[in-house]
Amino acid sequence: MNICLTNTGKRFNREWIFRHCSYEFSVGKKYAITGPNGSGKSTLLQVIAGATLHNEGTITYKNEQGTTDEGKHYKSISIATSYLELIEEMTAKEMLEFHASFKPLIEFIGISDILQIVGLEKAINKQLRYFSSGMKQRLKLAQAFFSNAPILLLDEPTTNLDADGIALYQNLITNYTAQKLVIISSNVKQEYDFCEETIEIGKYK
Numbered sequence: 001m002n003i004c005l006t007n008t009g010k011r012f013n014r015e016w017i018f019r020h021c022s023y024e025f026s027v028g029k030k031y032a033i034t035g036p037n038g039s040g041k042s043t044l045l046q047v048i049a050g051a052t053l054h055n056e057g058t059i060t061y062k063n064e065q066g067t068t069d070e071g072k073h074y075k076s077i078s079i080a081t082s083y084l085e086l087i088e089e090m091t092a093k094e095m096l097e098f099h100a101s102f103k104p105l106i107e108f109i110g111i112s113d114i115l116q117i118v119g120l121e122k123a124i125n126k127q128l129r130y131f132s133s134g135m136k137q138r139l140k141l142a143q144a145f146f147s148n149a150p151i152l153l154l155d156e157p158t159t160n161l162d163a164d165g166i167a168l169y170q171n172l173i174t175n176y177t178a179q180k181l182v183i184i185s186s187n188v189k190q191e192y193d194f195c196e197e198t199i200e201i202g203k204y205k
Helices: 041-049 093-102 111-117 133-145 163-176
Strands: 004-010 015-025 030-034 056-063 077-081 149-156 181-185 196-198
Touching: 004 030, 004 041, 030 111, 030 133, 041 077, 041 149, 041 181, 056 149, 093 111, 093 133, 111 133, 111 163, 133 149
Parallel strands: 030 181, 030 196, 077 149, 149 181
Antiparallel strands: 004 015, 004 056
């Protein structure tokens, strides 16, 4: 699936976060949205995801059959962000099962295997309220990378991760994104240095 932005803009009150953004994101490629803190990177990613409505221009989502019906594109998107809330009363296994009930996980890997890949196999039955911030970030990455969705959106994906967690993230990128459209919002080079194209949000002020 491809995503096409045409003269897209977003404002809060009277302040434009970005304007006149025209860009096409193609399946199978990796993109980075970069810029200083507070520049609007996360806002643009949320607009692309459809979580935040844009104020001008258009966004279209095109698959092999043509333009996706409005409001249906969310089925094709998985996302991991530091501000994504998890249900703390659930265990890691229950959280992935709940997530899979409305967005299926990829078929050839089971939940136990996913948790082992992200280093949470010993916490499979532990409630999320007892997880460290790094463990929660690993679980967020797990549900995003292993969702059966062609578009993967990542906002500062190594937040709260230690050196081993960062190595895990790089392994997930290498081994589980070959056929996906990946868009990463970040100002940390190691989170996006493999991307083919970089969008500087400051160009759309």
